[in-house]
Amino acid sequence: MNMLVDGEWRTDAYQATNEDGEFDRDETSFRDWIQDDPDAEFPADSGRYHVYISRACPWAHRVAMTRRLKGLEDDISLSIVEPVRYDDGWEFSEEYPDPLYGEPYLRDVYTRADPEFTGRVTVPVLWDKERETIVNNESREIMRMLDTEFEGPDGVDLWPEGYREDVDAAIDDIYETINNGVYRAGFADAQEAYENAVEDLFDALGHWEEVLDDRRFLVGDVLTEADVAMFATLIRFDHVYHTHFKCNRQAIHEYPNLWNYTKDLYQIPGIAETVNVDHITRHYYMSHADLNPKRLVPTGPDIDFSAPHNRDRLPADLPPALRADATAADD
Amino acid sequence: MNMLVDGEWRTDAYQATNEDGEFDRDETSFRDWIQDDPDAEFPADSGRYHVYISRACPWAHRVAMTRRLKGLEDDISLSIVEPVRYDDGWEFSEEYPDPLYGEPYLRDVYTRADPEFTGRVTVPVLWDKERETIVNNESREIMRMLDTEFEGPDGVDLWPEGYREDVDAAIDDIYETINNGVYRAGFADAQEAYENAVEDLFDALGHWEEVLDDRRFLVGDVLTEADVAMFATLIRFDHVYHTHFKCNRQAIHEYPNLWNYTKDLYQIPGIAETVNVDHITRHYYMSHADLNPKRLVPTGPDIDFSAPHNRDRLPADLPPALRADATAADD
Numbered sequence: 001m002n003m004l005v006d007g008e009w010r011t012d013a014y015q016a017t018n019e020d021g022e023f024d025r026d027e028t029s030f031r032d033w034i035q036d037d038p039d040a041e042f043p044a045d046s047g048r049y050h051v052y053i054s055r056a057c058p059w060a061h062r063v064a065m066t067r068r069l070k071g072l073e074d075d076i077s078l079s080i081v082e083p084v085r086y087d088d089g090w091e092f093s094e095e096y097p098d099p100l101y102g103e104p105y106l107r108d109v110y111t112r113a114d115p116e117f118t119g120r121v122t123v124p125v126l127w128d129k130e131r132e133t134i135v136n137n138e139s140r141e142i143m144r145m146l147d148t149e150f151e152g153p154d155g156v157d158l159w160p161e162g163y164r165e166d167v168d169a170a171i172d173d174i175y176e177t178i179n180n181g182v183y184r185a186g187f188a189d190a191q192e193a194y195e196n197a198v199e200d201l202f203d204a205l206g207h208w209e210e211v212l213d214d215r216r217f218l219v220g221d222v223l224t225e226a227d228v229a230m231f232a233t234l235i236r237f238d239h240v241y242h243t244h245f246k247c248n249r250q251a252i253h254e255y256p257n258l259w260n261y262t263k264d265l266y267q268i269p270g271i272a273e274t275v276n277v278d279h280i281t282r283h284y285y286m287s288h289a290d291l292n293p294k295r296l297v298p299t300g301p302d303i304d305f306s307a308p309h310n311r312d313r314l315p316a317d318l319p320p321a322l323r324a325d326a327t328a329a330d331d
Numbered sequence: 332m333n334m335l336v337d338g339e340w341r342t343d344a345y346q347a348t349n350e351d352g353e354f355d356r357d358e359t360s361f362r363d364w365i366q367d368d369p370d371a372e373f374p375a376d377s378g379r380y381h382v383y384i385s386r387a388c389p390w391a392h393r394v395a396m397t398r399r400l401k402g403l404e405d406d407i408s409l410s411i412v413e414p415v416r417y418d419d420g421w422e423f424s425e426e427y428p429d430p431l432y433g434e435p436y437l438r439d440v441y442t443r444a445d446p447e448f449t450g451r452v453t454v455p456v457l458w459d460k461e462r463e464t465i466v467n468n469e470s471r472e473i474m475r476m477l478d479t480e481f482e483g484p485d486g487v488d489l490w491p492e493g494y495r496e497d498v499d500a501a502i503d504d505i506y507e508t509i510n511n512g513v514y515r516a517g518f519a520d521a522q523e524a525y526e527n528a529v530e531d532l533f534d535a536l537g538h539w540e541e542v543l544d545d546r547r548f549l550v551g552d553v554l555t556e557a558d559v560a561m562f563a564t565l566i567r568f569d570h571v572y573h574t575h576f577k578c579n580r581q582a583i584h585e586y587p588n589l590w591n592y593t594k595d596l597y598q599i600p601g602i603a604e605t606v607n608v609d610h611i612t613r614h615y616y617m618s619h620a621d622l623n624p625k626r627l628v629p630t631g632p633d634i635d636f637s638a639p640h641n642r643d644r645l646p647a648d649l650p651p652a653l654r655a656d657a658t659a660a661d662d
Contacts, residue, residue: 188625188627189625191627191628194627195630198629198630198631199630242574242579243573243574243577243579246574246627246629246631247631248573248574248629248630248631248632249630249631249632249633250631250632250633251582290624290625291623291624291625292622293621293622293624294519294520294621294622296519296522296525296577297522298529298577298579299526299529299530299579299580300529300577300578300579300580300581301579301580301581302580302581
């Protein structure tokens with residue numbers, strides 16, 4: 001990727017590693033909050049907000065999934081950027097235009113919010129169409145806002161009372177080891193940094209493989225934001241992280257519980273439509289020339305997210321809209 | 332790799348692809364034959380020949396395996412080059428010296444044989460210590476010579492009467508699709524060339540997976556040169572070709588028959604000692620900067636070639652020295 005640094009567009013400032021070759025992810029820049037309060041600076045009004053996402057990006061995927069699980073499609077508009085990122089960063093195209101301003105690049109949306117913006121131009125972006133600025137570009141916070149500040153038509157609550165501490169602990173727990181862990185492995189510049197990241201990653205996957213042996217979801221029988229965060233990484237793992245980021249000790253489809261869990265979530269109504277394997281694979285393999293100079297995109301692996309899973313054996317407390325037979329029942 | 336071109340050492344002349352981005356492997360250069368005939372130009376005398384190999388290279392592995400299966404360790408000396416190949420090509424080191432001349436690079440052995448040598452400096456090299464020249468550097472031919480022109484103490488014959496046409500057909504069949512197929516995928520410069528190679532490769536693997544369902548070895552119940560050629564690719568597949576060459580549609584350990592077949596061969600007495608996973612992984616990941624610029628070496632996959640296999644259910648006609656319990660019986 002690339003950054004705006006003092007108004008200059010720099011293509012060499014991303015994937016920054018420290019002196020030990022370890023990947024350090026920079027903090028995101030916009031951290032305001034939508035609130036379910038008409039007097040708030042950013043009130044939770046239907047139709048007021050827009051999210052810019054990439055179908056490739058796992059951080060953006062959290063937001064697209066939350067929006068869909070909550071049934072907020074009519075309340076928050078969404079648009080998609082081109083999957084492959086070249087020297088100018090995330091860009092719009094005829095197929096994936098900027099629906100608000102017709103800008104050519106996502107960086108133009110950032111400088112529209114702040115002409116003095118300095119930092120990484122990332123997705124997701126939560127945009128306020130009324131004040132014409134970025135509310136927030138931190139995926140975990142946008143996920144939480146959509147979840148807690150908007151009601152949604154189906155009564156879906158991904159941060160339910162009684163589980164909140166566990167959800168937050170799980171999100172914390174999987175962030176460094178799994179969600180960012182694959183990046184720590186893939187963007188490492190030194191063998192030891194890579195090996196440490198891979199060890200943390202597979203230790204954590206082994207832990208959750210065990211947890212999921214008698215638990216339908218990460219914190220119990222309820223689907224939560226922690227599952228959204230976990231799914232965004234697992235669904236990309238075998239196609240991208242395993243090969244491109246060299247996280248090849250084991251594939252997710254070789255873990256009985258993690259693999260069935262991934263398929264279980266994929267088969268929740270609406271989730272499959274948030275997954276675009278073509279965008280995912282083309283993005284990673286074609287955007288990181290420093291990892292894959294020839295930009296060839298692998299054709300594997302041969303796996304099927306729609307295949308049967310055995311997770312029905314475990315109790316689940318899901319609202320009707322999120323049950324796998326919900327779509328069929330509507331027919 | 333790199334080549335000697337008109338006496339000049341060129342580092343840019345290997346991995347040549349044609350205008351469609353397809354990898355074209357050059358012909359090898361030295362094609363003389365050892366013969367089991369005292370009057371031959373190169374008679375099959377014990378102690379006269381040396382083979383230079385790399386533990387990393389599948390072509391060299393054919394020769395090391397044949398020498399070991401035939402029990403020719405006392406007849407033909409062998410030395411190993413450094414696994415990682417930098418700008419000067421295959422090189423010797425303190426740990427892996429040139430035992431004959433103390434040369435620093437393998438190219439020096441080539442120019443010792445032919446001061447005007449022009450071409451790729453590859454392993455294996457079959458060297459005549461008496462005439463001080465290269466007899467042959469084509470792995471298939473060296474494998475055949477060691478097999479048919481030397482007797483060996485154990486009566487091992489890898490090109491047995493009654494199977495010879497089938498063996499040659501199998502070697503032909505797996506060469507372009509599998510042995511060289513992984514290179515056609517990995518060294519492709521264009522998406523279509525890569526995809527064609529991968530399709531040929533997995534079609535062929537699928538074919539042999541079926542064949543091995545009721546056949547212990549590629550041509551029947553006898554171990555042959557075809558199995559040697561196949562094994563040299565399969566043993567490297569999951570560690571290297573799957574990830575580094577993007578042959579990630581399926582891993583060998585996900586094919587029941589191919590995987591058990593690989594373990595079966597690995598467990599033949601002496602074969603495990605010809606396999607060096609450290610040399611294999613370091614060679615590929617660190618030598619091809621155009622595929623893996625950071626030269627990081629993956630730690631996966633987590634597989635065990637010594638694990639049980641189910642191939643004993645199929646009939647095998649193996650000489651006693653090659654039976655898996657032979658080593659144990661010697662204790």
